[in-house]
Amino acid sequence: MSESIDLKLHVWRQNGPKDQGRFEDYSAYAKNISTHASFLECLDVVNERLVLAGKDPIVFDHDCREGICGACGVVINGEPHGPQKATTTCQLHMRKFTNGQELYVEPWRATAFPVIKDLAVDRGAFDRIVQAGGFITARAGSAPDANDIPVPKPIADDAMDAAACIGCGACVAACPNASASLFVSAKVGHLGVLPQGQAERDSRVLHMVAQHEHEGFGGCSNHYLCESACPKEISVKWIARMNRDLLKASVTHAPPTKSGGGDG
Amino acid sequence: MKLESKAPDGPIETRWERHKFGMQVVNPANKRKFKVIMVGTGLAGGAGAASLADLGYDVEAFCYQDSPRRAHSIAAQGGINAAKNYQGDGDSIYRLFYDTVKGGDFRARESNVYRLAQVSVDIIDQCAALGVPFAREYGGLLANRSFGGAQVSRTFYARGQTGQQLLLGAYSHLARTIANGKVKMHERCEMVDLIVVDGRARGIVTRDLVTGKVEAHLGDAVILATGGYGNVFYLSTNAKGCNTSAIWRAHRRGAGFANPCFTQIHPTCIPQGGDYQSKLTLMSESLRNDGRIWVPRKKEDCTKDPSTIAEKDRYYYLEEKYPKFGNLMPRDVASRQAKFVCDDGLGVGPEIAGVRRGVYLDFADAIKRDSEAVVREKYGNLFDMYERITGENPYKVPMRIYPATHYTMGGLWVDYNLQSTIPGLLVAGEANFSDHGANRLGASALMQGLADGFFILPYVVGHYLADAGKSKGVDESHPEVKAAIKGVQERVQTFIDVGQKGKRTVDDFHRELGAIIWNHCGMARTEKGLKEAIAKIPTLHEEFRKDVKILGGGEELNRELEKAMRVDDFFELGALMCRDALERDESAGCHFREEHQTKADPSVPGSYGGECVRNDEQFAHAAVWEWNGAGKPETRNTEPLTYEFIKLAARKY
Numbered sequence: 001m002s003e004s005i006d007l008k009l010h011v012w013r014q015n016g017p018k019d020q021g022r023f024e025d026y027s028a029y030a031k032n033i034s035t036h037a038s039f040l041e042c043l044d045v046v047n048e049r050l051v052l053a054g055k056d057p058i059v060f061d062h063d064c065r066e067g068i069c070g071a072c073g074v075v076i077n078g079e080p081h082g083p084q085k086a087t088t089t090c091q092l093h094m095r096k097f098t099n100g101q102e103l104y105v106e107p108w109r110a111t112a113f114p115v116i117k118d119l120a121v122d123r124g125a126f127d128r129i130v131q132a133g134g135f136i137t138a139r140a141g142s143a144p145d146a147n148d149i150p151v152p153k154p155i156a157d158d159a160m161d162a163a164a165c166i167g168c169g170a171c172v173a174a175c176p177n178a179s180a181s182l183f184v185s186a187k188v189g190h191l192g193v194l195p196q197g198q199a200e201r202d203s204r205v206l207h208m209v210a211q212h213e214h215e216g217f218g219g220c221s222n223h224y225l226c227e228s229a230c231p232k233e234i235s236v237k238w239i240a241r242m243n244r245d246l247l248k249a250s251v252t253h254a255p256p257t258k259s260g261g262g263d264g
Numbered sequence: 265m266k267l268e269s270k271a272p273d274g275p276i277e278t279r280w281e282r283h284k285f286g287m288q289v290v291n292p293a294n295k296r297k298f299k300v301i302m303v304g305t306g307l308a309g310g311a312g313a314a315s316l317a318d319l320g321y322d323v324e325a326f327c328y329q330d331s332p333r334r335a336h337s338i339a340a341q342g343g344i345n346a347a348k349n350y351q352g353d354g355d356s357i358y359r360l361f362y363d364t365v366k367g368g369d370f371r372a373r374e375s376n377v378y379r380l381a382q383v384s385v386d387i388i389d390q391c392a393a394l395g396v397p398f399a400r401e402y403g404g405l406l407a408n409r410s411f412g413g414a415q416v417s418r419t420f421y422a423r424g425q426t427g428q429q430l431l432l433g434a435y436s437h438l439a440r441t442i443a444n445g446k447v448k449m450h451e452r453c454e455m456v457d458l459i460v461v462d463g464r465a466r467g468i469v470t471r472d473l474v475t476g477k478v479e480a481h482l483g484d485a486v487i488l489a490t491g492g493y494g495n496v497f498y499l500s501t502n503a504k505g506c507n508t509s510a511i512w513r514a515h516r517r518g519a520g521f522a523n524p525c526f527t528q529i530h531p532t533c534i535p536q537g538g539d540y541q542s543k544l545t546l547m548s549e550s551l552r553n554d555g556r557i558w559v560p561r562k563k564e565d566c567t568k569d570p571s572t573i574a575e576k577d578r579y580y581y582l583e584e585k586y587p588k589f590g591n592l593m594p595r596d597v598a599s600r601q602a603k604f605v606c607d608d609g610l611g612v613g614p615e616i617a618g619v620r621r622g623v624y625l626d627f628a629d630a631i632k633r634d635s636e637a638v639v640r641e642k643y644g645n646l647f648d649m650y651e652r653i654t655g656e657n658p659y660k661v662p663m664r665i666y667p668a669t670h671y672t673m674g675g676l677w678v679d680y681n682l683q684s685t686i687p688g689l690l691v692a693g694e695a696n697f698s699d700h701g702a703n704r705l706g707a708s709a710l711m712q713g714l715a716d717g718f719f720i721l722p723y724v725v726g727h728y729l730a731d732a733g734k735s736k737g738v739d740e741s742h743p744e745v746k747a748a749i750k751g752v753q754e755r756v757q758t759f760i761d762v763g764q765k766g767k768r769t770v771d772d773f774h775r776e777l778g779a780i781i782w783n784h785c786g787m788a789r790t791e792k793g794l795k796e797a798i799a800k801i802p803t804l805h806e807e808f809r810k811d812v813k814i815l816g817g818g819e820e821l822n823r824e825l826e827k828a829m830r831v832d833d834f835f836e837l838g839a840l841m842c843r844d845a846l847e848r849d850e851s852a853g854c855h856f857r858e859e860h861q862t863k864a865d866p867s868v869p870g871s872y873g874g875e876c877v878r879n880d881e882q883f884a885h886a887a888v889w890e891w892n893g894a895g896k897p898e899t900r901n902t903e904p905l906t907y908e909f910i911k912l913a914a915r916k917y
């Protein structure tokens with residue numbers, strides 16, 4: 001494989017939520033990119049060249065660059081996090097692309113994720129969904145010995161499968177309805193299968209789902225594109241389980257009168 | 265500078281208990297009248313903010329990411345220690361205390377370390393209650409593993425994502441307190457200065473990373489839980505945004521900075537691939553349980569396909585030098601030895617700046633012995649990650665690894681109450697210097713962060729506030745507050761003005777600074793090299809301040825400006841690290857001064873030399889640096905360390 005490639009690079013530029021936005025052609029700045037670089041390192045190289053040329057660098061979110069913080073994420077040729085399965089944008093490497101390949105890079109697109117600038121979006125809605133009920137109430141100092149509540153290994157493993165979600169938002173970007181059902185169900189599922197999570201199980205699912213709607217995410221109509229976009233391969237089975245929990249909770253539990261997270 | 269440790273005396277087992285009883289408390293009705301500023305919402309800050317809010321304090325919290333869930337605690341893979349002795353293998357609070365003091369090469373405070381070991385057991389209870397899906401045995405009880413060379417199994421874990429799961433636990437706890445209005449969270453908001461009024465910390469100045477707005481946030485106490493400063497090296501296993509700015513700016517306002525040269529290097533990271541490299545990725549140390557580390561014996565073999573190199577031409581340097589521990593030697597020794605073989609021209613992988621920096625970590629024998637399936641079962645996700653990054657299949661060709669900066673033991677000096685030398689400024693987690701001495705044991709940083717956040721801050725904050733009382737008469741119009749805001753605005757403007765004409769990017773400067781520090785104040789340090797670095801850094805800093813290129817303005821989202829402000833602080837910190845390393849004329853833990861090492865003794869089998877030689881007479885202390893103004897040399901103060909319980913002894917392998 002050749003060690004460096006030239007790209008035909010088109011990047012979405014948008015100067016804030018109200019700006020219309022448009023693709024800009026940065027092919028002139030995307031030549032001679034090492035195939036060993038990550039996708040974000042490719043953007044770094046392009047940005048350094050842009051800065052030296054006196055042009056505004058491309059804004060994108062990132063932090064850990066090892067696939068775990070969930071900060072990064074762009075749509076590459078229509079695919080959230082690009083072409084490699086189970087891989088975040090920061091872990092995607094340029095050897096997956098060919099010399100001369102045309103790339104269109106865009107932000108997550110969803111009403112509930114307004115664009116901040118260029119490829120960076122506001123995912124505060126996810127935090128507010130968690131604030132609505134994605135927790136177990138346990139003050140520091142009040143906990144019983146950890147071995148007092150045994151958790152069978154299959155249940156702990158199941159919880160861990162759901163808890164692996166990194167909150168990147170790729171599921172929303174992939175969904176034709178811009179639904180965050182996979183994200184919500186992963187959190188509901190993680191806490192809901194554990195014995196510690198039973199006391200708040202009903203109120204959790206009711207509040208989180210209500211907040212999801214309140215934030216303007218769409219409903220799930222079983223396209224399952226979220227599962228294939230998810231870099232952590234969270235299964236859509238969690239959505240089915242959430243729906244069962246929701247149904248049960250709505251008959252046994254009074255509906256929430258307000259959304260717990262507020263608008264803040 | 266007054267350095268009173270405030271550590272209690274008497275029997276070590278009851279020190280914390282007695283100290284807690286002696287502390288003042290704020291009555292429940294009054295707690296809500298106090299506002300606490302929490303900078304950083306990783307494990308230490310997230311757990312701390314939530315716990316203080318649960319007690320009734322009014323908390324304002326800050327992080328630079330778009331969500332508290334993304335703090336770099338999330339990247340920890342291996343696990344968290346606790347002296348639960350669930351395995352019945354002889355662990356105890358005392359043993360964890362002993363291991364930590366010894367592992368830190370006798371440069372930590374005994375009282376603090378004992379308390380850490382003590383509260384470690386509560387952390388696991390608290391996290392399990394919050395729903396952290398720790399690994400379990402079939403009977404449903406918690407599973408443990410042995411980690412980082414420990415003789416007992418005391419490490420709790422959640423697959424290879426322990427940090428992520430603990431952080432999500434702390435984050436969900438924080439989310440609940442945000443929802444009930446007790447914590448006001450400011451995301452994408454960076455602390456750029458500390459406000460000190462009448463000698464007390466009264467607030468911070470922040471820059472909003474979206475709008476660029478500079479403003480003050482005032483409170484009755486300020487807590488910094490802003491993580492480590494490993495990014496001073498440019499390439500590190502830290503997240504891109506990790507910075508020293510919060511603690512550095514506090515230092516410039518009078519907080520003593522302790523042992524800045526104590527930085528830990530992790531032996532098993534994926535080597536740099538090229539100039540474009542933006543960070544390094546760590547792979548769990550557990551790989552060393554089954555992988556064998558080697559380099560070719562002959563330089564001419566370094567570019568050959570490793571499978572063609574005969575067994576006798578392979579140099580298994582750790583196994584040869586340290587037959588007892590072999591590939592499982594502690595982090596600092598394993599890292600240093602990798603550097604030495606590469607310095608000798610025996611490294612493998614791409615050549616960068618004239619040297620190949622990589623050694624093989626070979627699983628061929630393990631695969632032959634146990635089968636590929638068994639190796640896959642143990643390390644599958646690590647092998648996948650390696651392949652994703654390097655494009656090489658480690659089942660077929662040996663992995664290449666090289667050490668990288670990973671953790672900083674140095675940080676703001678704090679007393680037993682986690683208070684810095686500025687009253688009302690407390691420091692928690694990796695940002696303080698307290699518990700790990702000159703070297704941190706694997707799986708002990710997560711423990712310390714949560715210990716500080718869940719179980720220590722709630723007490724010591726109350727103690728401070730009960731004594732200091734409500735801050736009166738400090739509002740936005742106070743001259744100190746106005747001056748602090750103005751100072752930041754001017755600093756921003758200077759960068760914007762210079763930036764228009766500058767010619768070099770921020771990253772370009774940062775890479776050069778990082779290389780200087782890595783070469784001279786990294787895994788091995790010498791008087792000559794440190795002096796060279798001390799001469800070079802200020803010159804480069806000057807150049808940076810005159811020639812850095814930044815586009816755009818201050819009152820808008822401006823990532824180059826953000827980076828420039830952080831790198832500006834790294835320059836000053838980097839220079840101080842080198843001074844600290846120069847003045848500490850001994851070797852201790854991670855701080856390896858080539859002048860102070862054991863010599864090889866041909867009459868003793870296995871005596872290859874190259875181990876740290878401490879100088880307890882002169883350096884059994886924490887070095888605490890005092891800012892004297894820009895451009896003026898800092899003053900070195902010391903806090904003597906005494907060992908009442910664990911006898912000072914050399915580490916031997």
Ligand SMILES: Cc1cc2nc3c(=O)[nH]c(=O)nc-3n(C[C@H](O)[C@H](O)[C@H](O)COP(=O)(O)OP(=O)(O)OC[C@H]3O[C@@H](n4cnc5c(N)ncnc54)[C@H](O)[C@@H]3O)c2cc1C
Pocket residue numbers: 303304305306307308309326327328329332335336337338339340341342343344345426427453454455456489490491492501502503506507509510546670671692693694695706707708709710711713
């Ligand atoms: C790759 C890797 C693997 C590791 N593995 C392990 C392990 O297995 N076991 C173990 O015990 N330890 C491990 N460690 C170490 C451990 O993860 C860290 O030491 C620990 O998580 C630090 O926690 P913290 O809360 O102090 O800081 P962090 O989690 O880094 O949080 C810092 C917080 O401060 C905020 N912040 C920083 N600067 C500013 C500013 N200027 N203004 C406003 N906010 C700011 C950030 O936004 C963040 O919220 C690992 C570290 C790394 C890098």
Ligand code: FES
Pocket residue numbers: 061062063064065066067068069070071072073088089090091
């Ligand atoms: S930058 Fe953290 S997941 Fe990509």
